[in-house]
Amino acid sequence: MREFAERTLVPIITRDMERLIYTLCGIKKPRRILEIGTAIGYSAICYGFAAPEAEITTIEVRERSVYKARANIEEAGLKDRINVIHGKAEEILPDIEGYFDIIFIDAAKGQYRKFFDLCEKNMTHDTLIISDNVLYKGMPCDDSFIDERRNKTISRRMKDYLSFLSEDPRFETSLLAIGDGVALSYFK
Numbered sequence: 001m002r003e004f005a006e007r008t009l010v011p012i013i014t015r016d017m018e019r020l021i022y023t024l025c026g027i028k029k030p031r032r033i034l035e036i037g038t039a040i041g042y043s044a045i046c047y048g049f050a051a052p053e054a055e056i057t058t059i060e061v062r063e064r065s066v067y068k069a070r071a072n073i074e075e076a077g078l079k080d081r082i083n084v085i086h087g088k089a090e091e092i093l094p095d096i097e098g099y100f101d102i103i104f105i106d107a108a109k110g111q112y113r114k115f116f117d118l119c120e121k122n123m124t125h126d127t128l129i130i131s132d133n134v135l136y137k138g139m140p141c142d143d144s145f146i147d148e149r150r151n152k153t154i155s156r157r158m159k160d161y162l163s164f165l166s167e168d169p170r171f172e173t174s175l176l177a178i179g180d181g182v183a184l185s186y187f188k
């Protein structure tokens with residue numbers, strides 16, 4: 001899968017991020033996981049193996065990716081525990097019910113705050129929120145890394161999102177330089 005992703009430029013989690021997921025799931029032993037941004041199912045499968053007791057709900061907007069993800073999940077033998085929902089996260093999230101032990105945010109990089117707000121109703125005082133790619137190739141830290149106009153907006157939004165996560169007193173956040181940057185937040 002990793003080779004396919006590299007060939008087709010699907011931005012899946014890095015190897016070190018994968019290790020982090022195993023470590024966090026090993027400690028937390030999650031039973032319900034919500035993922036925003038499935039792509040071809042790589043990270044969902046990773047959570048599936050890392051958290052053998054978890055039911056995983058994952059949302060993906062691209063139809064072709066949904067098919068690919070479902071096929072990969074079936075091949076991994078995780079069809080019964082991973083549910084791939086096709087649609088825009090902003091439209092699907094309002095209908096998602098119940099609390100999750102882990103919420104993994106890894107879809108459109110400029111919309112993390114919106115995704116976060118939409119799943120706040122699914123967080124409890126035990127929820128770990130993992131936001132991937134928050135350093136966005138360094139752009140939120142240093143404007144000279146910004147290559148395209150579009151990325152300027154994404155970079156600004158990501159910066160705002162990181163400020164929100166670190167300043168809102170309801171959350172405890174730490175930022176790790178793993179993969180493309182990951183924020184671990186805990187709903188206190």
Ligand code: SAH
Pocket residue numbers: 010011012013036037038039040041042043044059060061062065087088089090106107108
């Ligand atoms: N989590 C995956 C990678 C996800 S890449 C892994 O590590 O294996 C980001 C994915 O989010 C892409 O497949 C993209 O199609 C999807 N996406 C982007 N915007 C979205 C939205 N608004 N709702 C749902 N999915 C979205």
Ligand code: MG
Pocket residue numbers: 011012013106132133
């Ligand atoms: Mg990612």
